[in-house]
Amino acid sequence: MSLLEVVNVYKLFVGREVLKNICLDVRRGEILSVIGPSGAGKTTLLKLMNLLLYPDRGKIFFDGVDTEVDEKRRRVLRREMGMVFQHPALFDTTVFNNVALGLMIRGFPKKEIEKRVEDALNYVGLKGFAKRKASSLSAGEAQRVSLARALVLEPKLLLLDEPTANLDPANVLQIEETVRRVNSEKGVTVVIATHNLLQAKRLSDRVAFLWMGELVEVGESKEVFENPKSERTALYLSGKVVY
Amino acid sequence: MAGWEEVFYGLVKAVELIFSGDPDVVQITILSLRVSGLATLIGGALGIPLGALVALRTFRGKTLVVSVINTLMGLPPVLVGLVYYILLSSTGPLGFLRLLYTPEAMILAQLTMVLPIAAGVTISSVSTIDPKLREVAVSLGANPLQETAILLWEARVGLLTALVVGFGAAISEVGAIMIVGGNLLGYTRALTTAIVLLTNQGEFVEAIALGIILLALAFLVNAILTLIQMRSRSSLFAQTYTREPQFKR
Numbered sequence: 147m148s149l150l151e152v153v154n155v156y157k158l159f160v161g162r163e164v165l166k167n168i169c170l171d172v173r174r175g176e177i178l179s180v181i182g183p184s185g186a187g188k189t190t191l192l193k194l195m196n197l198l199l200y201p202d203r204g205k206i207f208f209d210g211v212d213t214e215v216d217e218k219r220r221r222v223l224r225r226e227m228g229m230v231f232q233h234p235a236l237f238d239t240t241v242f243n244n245v246a247l248g249l250m251i252r253g254f255p256k257k258e259i260e261k262r263v264e265d266a267l268n269y270v271g272l273k274g275f276a277k278r279k280a281s282s283l284s285a286g287e288a289q290r291v292s293l294a295r296a297l298v299l300e301p302k303l304l305l306l307d308e309p310t311a312n313l314d315p316a317n318v319l320q321i322e323e324t325v326r327r328v329n330s331e332k333g334v335t336v337v338i339a340t341h342n343l344l345q346a347k348r349l350s351d352r353v354a355f356l357w358m359g360e361l362v363e364v365g366e367s368k369e370v371f372e373n374p375k376s377e378r379t380a381l382y383l384s385g386k387v388v389y
Numbered sequence: 390m391a392g393w394e395e396v397f398y399g400l401v402k403a404v405e406l407i408f409s410g411d412p413d414v415v416q417i418t419i420l421s422l423r424v425s426g427l428a429t430l431i432g433g434a435l436g437i438p439l440g441a442l443v444a445l446r447t448f449r450g451k452t453l454v455v456s457v458i459n460t461l462m463g464l465p466p467v468l469v470g471l472v473y474y475i476l477l478s479s480t481g482p483l484g485f486l487r488l489l490y491t492p493e494a495m496i497l498a499q500l501t502m503v504l505p506i507a508a509g510v511t512i513s514s515v516s517t518i519d520p521k522l523r524e525v526a527v528s529l530g531a532n533p534l535q536e537t538a539i540l541l542w543e544a545r546v547g548l549l550t551a552l553v554v555g556f557g558a559a560i561s562e563v564g565a566i567m568i569v570g571g572n573l574l575g576y577t578r579a580l581t582t583a584i585v586l587l588t589n590q591g592e593f594v595e596a597i598a599l600g601i602i603l604l605a606l607a608f609l610v611n612a613i614l615t616l617i618q619m620r621s622r623s624s625l626f627a628q629t630y631t632r633e634p635q636f637k638r
Contacts, residue, residue: 196528218532225530235521237543247539248529295529 148207149174149303149335150195155204157190164190166359168204172303177329177336179346179367182356183382188339189232191356192307195337196229209302225252228296232308234288236280241272241291244280248299266298267291270324286317293324304328306338310345322349343383347371355379399597403605406598413574418602421579424495424566425559426610431496432503432559433552439504440511440551441541445523455512461505466498470568473498477569490571495579498565503555510554514547515540549618553611560607580606 148171157165165187172178172195180188193199194206197213197220206213208223228248236244245266249259267275270290275283283291289309296304306325310318326349328334340346346353350367355376363370363379374380406414443454475481477489488494518540526539541548563581570577572586580603587596 198524198528221530221532224528229528231521231525231528233521235519235525237522237525237539239542247526251529251531251535299529 147174148172149209150337151205151207152191152195153205153207155194155201155206157187157194157199158202159190164359165194165201168361170354170361170364172335172337173352174335175329175333176351177325177338177349179350179353180337180339180356181341181343181346181353181382183341185358186356187359188341188356189307192229192305192337192339195303196227196305197224198229225299226301227303227305228299228301229305230289230292230296230307230309232311234285234292236283236288236291239280240276241267241278241280241283242276244291245276245294245298248295252299262298263294266294269297269327270294271320286313286320289313289317290321290324293321297324297328300332301334304334304336306336306340308339308341310340310342318345325349343371355382357382395593396597398594400601402594402598403601407602407605414599414602416575417578417580417583417599418606420492420577421560421581421603422606424492424579425499425556425562428496428499428503428559429552429556432500432555433507433548436504436507436555437511437541437548437551440508441515441537443508444512444515445537445540458505458509458512462509464502464505466502466562466564466566467568469498469501470565473501473565473569489569490573490577492570492577494569495566495577498569499559499562502562502565503559506555506558507551510551511544511548514544514550517547518543546618549614553614553618556610556614557607560603560610 150172152168152170155165155168156163168191170191180191182188190199194201197206197208200214209226211223213220213223237247242263245263246259249262254262263276267273270293272287272290272294275287275291280288280291293306293309304325309325310321313321322345325336325338329336336349338346338349347367352365353367353370354364355362355370355374355378357378363374363376365375370379371383374383440458443451443458473494474489476483477486477494478484479489488497522543523536523540526536531539561581563585566577566579567582567585570579570582572578572582578586580599584596584599584603587593587599
């Protein structure tokens, strides 16, 4: 059964269609990679999934619930997801406060916040970083804090928007390993938007290829990478699409 | 004619006045602090949320509103005093309040100057926050109130600057409180109005002494606010957020 369903979704920005008739389901417990060149609409699709944007047409269902409801209800649904953005966007405070923010918003008791933040930081390999200022972190560490900030909420759905873009290989591996563990140990469903094909290959159960706002192909990772059905997918995978 | 000699004697006199605990000087200093402090607190309490609202919301005429606030940041104190004088005088529309020549009228006049400063500096501080942080706050599940609190916290250094600038403008202002306060000894005489009076009387040493006390007071308050500003960068903000009841799906 699907955890999230995107049904015939269109999204327009200033009259331009950035997403056209997207139909995509995210299955429970899977890692789905959304691949495609820059400007394909990956970030917009993830923001729609995180209910940060409204589709102009079409519907999105999360956990069987139609998300076209009032903002209060959408917030309740959004609180069951965690999102990591391409840029870590940390607040000008300590690592602890950054990771704890979502729990504070939800009104968790102090003791539980401390326990969960410690666990989340350990999980992303940042033990002992709680008191550090966010501004003193390297790009890789900041992105791992951003990941911990999402994981601490124990989301049903983890949305990752180019989480390793511009990071060094060691941090890329660390983040990929964490994502894999979260998925296998905690059963968290993951959607990752990436233009790193090797990363998509390493991580995904299924792959969705977005191109100029259209969903060209969706399938099992092995299938898409080895026997793409669409010519455009084949061109992109062979590096012949300029982006 | 005042010269360096008066400045030197003014310094000596200031030290003398501070340590002698002259009751008039103490009363004038306390009144100055009370009037400007309350004007800054109330002006900040109104101006900061107003600035945040303008900065965070999108609405028609926003540019005009920001321009008006920026213009009001430079309100001439004498004009404020004159307007309040007309409003509060016994024949004026607010004459029935009987506020003219009271400390409350002085607070009102200074508050009118502090409010646009607090709002203007808040708009400028909140507007410089990375828009991605706002998206992160919403993504984490913040409701509009929590989102505003988070962003105001992020702009906290700028907000304290708003208070510092507002207090500076209030404590150093003379035109408005002179008109609406009347400079009555023991009741509405503040440090700045006392300095004007002493200067007019040719009492330069005493005037300079009060000027130095005024400067020291402004320095003290600014030093405290700056200290808070620096400490706030690393303090925890667990209490900043209001709890929201959990909604059932």
